[in-house]
Amino acid sequence: MAEILIFLDDREAWSAPRDELARSFLAAVAPDGPAPTPAPVSGASDLRDVGWTYPGAVGEVEVWLARGGWGVSVDGSTREALRVALWFRGLVPDDVAVRLTDDGYSFDRELAPGEVLDDLERWYEDEVGELF
Numbered sequence: 001m002a003e004i005l006i007f008l009d010d011r012e013a014w015s016a017p018r019d020e021l022a023r024s025f026l027a028a029v030a031p032d033g034p035a036p037t038p039a040p041v042s043g044a045s046d047l048r049d050v051g052w053t054y055p056g057a058v059g060e061v062e063v064w065l066a067r068g069g070w071g072v073s074v075d076g077s078t079r080e081a082l083r084v085a086l087w088f089r090g091l092v093p094d095d096v097a098v099r100l101t102d103d104g105y106s107f108d109r110e111l112a113p114g115e116v117l118d119d120l121e122r123w124y125e126d127e128v129g130e131l132f
Contacts, residue, residue, distance in 0.1 A: 004075075006071060011070040029063075046066055047066050
């Protein structure tokens, strides 16, 4: 499994309250399915402020929201991570740059406002590797 990181190019450019981010995430990820299981609120890390696990198509997915909303980390299937990336991009104002990378920084890409999953998956397969 890969850890995908989605983050603001400028951490100070936008923020959102934890509760607002959590409600939006839960509504987007599991509107009709089982609710993700909350992970303990760590409070000890800016990157891992509040998180969840949920079953993905190829195994468990773990998602963490950064304190203040400046980023998201997704550990699990790349398809699920790209889906979460587009959810996050949709929350952030269009004039704020959002970046996508992995834990090894083997790629770095800006997510455009209004980008769609098919195009992002196609880019990933062409530039990074096989989706899983």
